[in-house]
Amino acid sequence: MSVQTEKAPLTPAQQKKRQILLSKRLRSAVQTFFFFAMPGAFVAGFSGAKSLMEQMGSGAPLEWNGFLKALVGLCLFTILFGRFFCGFACAFGSLGDAVYALSGVIQTKLLHRKKRITFPRGALLWGQKVKFLLLAVILLLSFLGIYRSYSGWSPWSVFSFLTALRFRLDGYLPGAILLLLILVGMAFQERFFCQFLCPMGAVFALLPVPPFGQLHRNPEQCLKGCNACRNNCPVNLKLEPDGFRNGECICCEKCAGICPKSNLNRWDRTLLKREWLTVILRAGLLFALGVWMGVCRFF
Amino acid sequence: MNRKNRSASNFGAKLAGLLMVAASIAGYQTVAVQWAQAAQTNEQAIAAVNAYNQQVTSLEQTQNDAAQESLYQDGVYQGSGTGFGGEIVLSVSVEGGQIISVEALSHTGEDDAYFSLAQSMLPEMVARQTWQVDTVSGATFSSSGILEAAENALGQAVKS
Numbered sequence: 001m002s003v004q005t006e007k008a009p010l011t012p013a014q015q016k017k018r019q020i021l022l023s024k025r026l027r028s029a030v031q032t033f034f035f036f037a038m039p040g041a042f043v044a045g046f047s048g049a050k051s052l053m054e055q056m057g058s059g060a061p062l063e064w065n066g067f068l069k070a071l072v073g074l075c076l077f078t079i080l081f082g083r084f085f086c087g088f089a090c091a092f093g094s095l096g097d098a099v100y101a102l103s104g105v106i107q108t109k110l111l112h113r114k115k116r117i118t119f120p121r122g123a124l125l126w127g128q129k130v131k132f133l134l135l136a137v138i139l140l141l142s143f144l145g146i147y148r149s150y151s152g153w154s155p156w157s158v159f160s161f162l163t164a165l166r167f168r169l170d171g172y173l174p175g176a177i178l179l180l181l182i183l184v185g186m187a188f189q190e191r192f193f194c195q196f197l198c199p200m201g202a203v204f205a206l207l208p209v210p211p212f213g214q215l216h217r218n219p220e221q222c223l224k225g226c227n228a229c230r231n232n233c234p235v236n237l238k239l240e241p242d243g244f245r246n247g248e249c250i251c252c253e254k255c256a257g258i259c260p261k262s263n264l265n266r267w268d269r270t271l272l273k274r275e276w277l278t279v280i281l282r283a284g285l286l287f288a289l290g291v292w293m294g295v296c297r298f299f
Numbered sequence: 300m301n302r303k304n305r306s307a308s309n310f311g312a313k314l315a316g317l318l319m320v321a322a323s324i325a326g327y328q329t330v331a332v333q334w335a336q337a338a339q340t341n342e343q344a345i346a347a348v349n350a351y352n353q354q355v356t357s358l359e360q361t362q363n364d365a366a367q368e369s370l371y372q373d374g375v376y377q378g379s380g381t382g383f384g385g386e387i388v389l390s391v392s393v394e395g396g397q398i399i400s401v402e403a404l405s406h407t408g409e410d411d412a413y414f415s416l417a418q419s420m421l422p423e424m425v426a427r428q429t430w431q432v433d434t435v436s437g438a439t440f441s442s443s444g445i446l447e448a449a450e451n452a453l454g455q456a457v458k459s
Contacts, residue, residue, distance in 0.1 A: 206313060208311075
């Protein structure tokens with residue numbers, strides 16, 4: 001009769017590592033789900049912003065349309081829950097995560113380099129401001145009614161065609177080239193498009209998210225000189241109690257996973273105690289919202 | 300403590316920004332609706348004027364057509380006939396092919412009592428668009444003088 005060897009219980013460090021891995025897997029699963037369920041959501045939402053500017057530029061009374069609905073829906077959701085959409089549901093963001101991860105695997109297995117290329121923090125912070133400029137330019141061009149003539153330059157239009165399995169890209173060559181360049185960027189910098197170039201992200205970053213709606217960090221409890229959260233963060237953010245840059249947070253919750261003192265929390269995490277439950281609930285709500293907005297591909 | 304006091308500032312700033320954007324959009328919408336209504340009122344007024352113009356043109360057209368169909372040439376014609384005591388002169392105006400007035404210019408030989416009875420034939424001619432109206436009994440001679448004068452006048456008006 002074989003004796004079952006008792007498995008040694010996991011050490012706290014191992015437990016933490018396992019928790020991080022499970023969180024990562026859950027997030028990947030949710031991202032995959034939304035990639036197939038509503039890949040066009042961010043394009044619809046941003047088209048709402050462009051449509052709003054175009055209508056105002058033409059002097060006509062504003063008309064409610066599906067794009068405006070998507071914009072309002074996503075903004076309301078973001079005001080309540082922060083940029084959960086960015087971190088878990090946006091197809092472009094998910095693509096960026098997938099490309100970065102794949103690039104990491106290739107670098108480790110084929111090129112045998114473990115350490116990823118990192119860029120200076122100053123450059124990253126500067127780059128994060130570029131998307132606001134891009135947003136302003138696109139909104140201005142829409143207001144003037146001339147954005148349409150540049151629509152062939154839009155990489156996210158090309159991306160949304162590809163997700164709809166449309167491969168004829170006549171007139172969208174500039175956009176396709178930009179998309180290719182963005183993919184290269186995504187391979188070397190986590191969330192390259194999201195933090196540097198996404199105009200919808202710029203809109204989200206400017207929304208007033210109430211402090212309790214997001215993860216918050218208690219600075220007094222932090223270990224001196226720690227920065228584990230920031231080093232792990234895709235957008236190089238150390239959450240401040242009322243930081244303006246908190247708008248960069250894409251709610252991936254990697255900081256909460258890595259913090260040695262479990263110092264990053266939010267009301268629902270504290271209340272429900274299970275991270276996966278908070279994720280599933282918000283994902284469910286966002287999915288319902290997506291159906292209402294008419295961006296769901298399932299029906 | 301300091302941080303807490305400043306804590307309204309960033310969230311507050313973003314909230315204020317959003318409210319300003321919302322207010323601007325609402326303000327724009329109010330103005331745009333007014334513009335659209337004014338434009339619509341203008342267009343309705345233009346349409347009404349066009350419709351009126353259309354009416355007038357078609358009315359003129361009808362009148363022109365009537366004028367072309369009528370026996371009579373437009374103009375003012377004088378005709379005379381013999382009444383009871385002398386000459387009766389009438390003036391007949393034709394416009395748009397229609398007889399629009401018949402007036403007595405002179406009737407010196409008629410007794411007023413009789414002529415004033417016979418005078419009722421003049422408006423009757425306009426109403427029935429012909430000189431051939433009934434004579435007035437009791438003023439036979441004045442009536443026949445009027446008929447003669449009107450026939451005479453309208454005879455000149457006939458298109459050749």
